[in-house]
Amino acid sequence: MFEVEEINQNSLQDNPVLSQLSALNHEELLFCNDKATGLKAIIAVHNTVLGPALGGTRMWKYNNEMEAITDVLRLSRGMTYKSAISGLNLGGGKAVIIGDSRKDKSEAMFRRFGRFVNDLGGKYITAEDVGINTRDIEYIAMETDFVSGKPAHLGGGGDPSPVTAYGVYMGMKAAAKKAYGTDSLTGKTVLVQGCGNVGRYLIDYIAKENAVIKISDIHEDSIKMVTDKHSGVTVVPVNEVYNTEMDIYAPCALGATINDETLKVLKCQIVAGAANNQLADEAKHGKALIEKGMLYAPDFLINAGGIINCYSEVIGYNEKMAMEQTENIYNTTLDIFTKSELENIPTYLAANKMAEARIDAIAKVKRSF
Numbered sequence: 001m002f003e004v005e006e007i008n009q010n011s012l013q014d015n016p017v018l019s020q021l022s023a024l025n026h027e028e029l030l031f032c033n034d035k036a037t038g039l040k041a042i043i044a045v046h047n048t049v050l051g052p053a054l055g056g057t058r059m060w061k062y063n064n065e066m067e068a069i070t071d072v073l074r075l076s077r078g079m080t081y082k083s084a085i086s087g088l089n090l091g092g093g094k095a096v097i098i099g100d101s102r103k104d105k106s107e108a109m110f111r112r113f114g115r116f117v118n119d120l121g122g123k124y125i126t127a128e129d130v131g132i133n134t135r136d137i138e139y140i141a142m143e144t145d146f147v148s149g150k151p152a153h154l155g156g157g158g159d160p161s162p163v164t165a166y167g168v169y170m171g172m173k174a175a176a177k178k179a180y181g182t183d184s185l186t187g188k189t190v191l192v193q194g195c196g197n198v199g200r201y202l203i204d205y206i207a208k209e210n211a212v213i214k215i216s217d218i219h220e221d222s223i224k225m226v227t228d229k230h231s232g233v234t235v236v237p238v239n240e241v242y243n244t245e246m247d248i249y250a251p252c253a254l255g256a257t258i259n260d261e262t263l264k265v266l267k268c269q270i271v272a273g274a275a276n277n278q279l280a281d282e283a284k285h286g287k288a289l290i291e292k293g294m295l296y297a298p299d300f301l302i303n304a305g306g307i308i309n310c311y312s313e314v315i316g317y318n319e320k321m322a323m324e325q326t327e328n329i330y331n332t333t334l335d336i337f338t339k340s341e342l343e344n345i346p347t348y349l350a351a352n353k354m355a356e357a358r359i360d361a362i363a364k365v366k367r368s369f
C-alpha cells in the first residue's frame, strides 16, 4: 500500500539524505551543479505511479544545503498528494535552485537548468514556484519540452498563480461555509501573509467580497503593489502576524508557519492559504489546530489550481476546463471536512488518505496491463 511517514520538519533535517528519501518514500534526487552559470539546483522525483512528476522550481536563499534538500523533499511529496487528490494523471516532483531570485538570475543559468530537466527524459516536468517567473520559464523552455507554465505565445497557460489563487479562494469559502454556515467572506478579517504572485490575486478575490484585509510581506514593493490597488488594507509587520486579530489566516509565503511557536499565539477560526506544507509537523500540529478550534483547509488540496492549469497545458491547454476543475476545489474541500468529521481524524489526514487511496487504486490498474 502506498504510504509515507508523516512530515516532521525537525526530524527530517537531522537525518542523512538517503534516510530522508526513504522516510518520505522518494524515487530519486538529482543534484545539479554548473560552475559557469553559478547554478546549484536539486530536483526531487517523489512518485510517478500516476504519471510524470510535475512540480515547480523554487529559487530561494537557503541557509544551508540540508535546508534546501529538506524543502525539495517535502515539496515534491506534497505534489504527489496534490495531483492525486485533484484527479490528475501526474506524479509528484519539485526542484529548488539555491540563490537569491532578486540578484542571482541569468538566462544562462535557467537554460542550463533546462538541460538538467531535459536529461530526466520527461520523468520530471517543471513550472513556476516561489522566485520564478514566466521569463525564467521561457529560458528553461529553450532547452527542454518538459516545462509547463509557459506564456501563451509559446502555447502555454501562462503563470499558474491566478488559477492557484482562485482555488485557494474556493477552499477558503468552503472552510467559511463549514465554520460559519455561510461561504460569504463579507466582514471577515483575512490576514494574507505574503503578497506575491498568489497572494495578490487572492486579495483581489476577497476584496470583491468586502472582507477586512490585513497583509504582511518582507518586501516593501510587494506590499505597495497591494496598497496601490486596495486602499482599505492594513499592513501588519512581519513579526506581528501571529498575534494579530483575524478570523482567517491565509499563509501565502513559505511553509511550516503552523508550528509550536506560532500556535502559542495564533488565534483564528480558519487556516486557508496557498503556501505548501503549512504544518511543520503534520501529526502534531494537525491535532493542535483541532484542539484550538481552528479549521484547517489542507494546503495541497486548496492550492492545486496551479497544477491543474499546468496539467491542462501538458494535455492541450483549455482555460475554461482548468478554471472549472479548480472551482471544484470548493466541493472537494467540503468532502474532506465531512470525511474528517465522520472518521474523527484531522483534515490533513483525511486529505492524505483520499490521495493515497487513488494512488493505490491506479497502481493496481497499471499492474494489470
Ligand code: NAD
Pocket (backbone or CB within 6 Å): 128, 129, 130, 131, 132, 160, 161, 162, 164, 193, 194, 195, 196, 197, 198, 199, 216, 217, 218, 219, 222, 238, 252, 253, 254, 255, 274, 275, 276, 303, 304, 306, 307
Ligand atoms: P512569490 O514568491 O510570488 O510570493 C511569495 C511572497 O511571500 C513574496 O512577496 C515574499 O516577499 C513573501 N514572503 C516571503 N517570506 C515572507 C515572510 N516571512 N512573511 C511575509 N511575506 C513573506 O510566491 P507565490 O508564487 O505567490 O507562492 C506563494 C506560496 O504558494 C508558496 O509557498 C508556493 O509554494 C505556494 N504555491 C504557489 C503556487 C503558484 O501557482 N504560484 C501554486 C501552489 C502553491
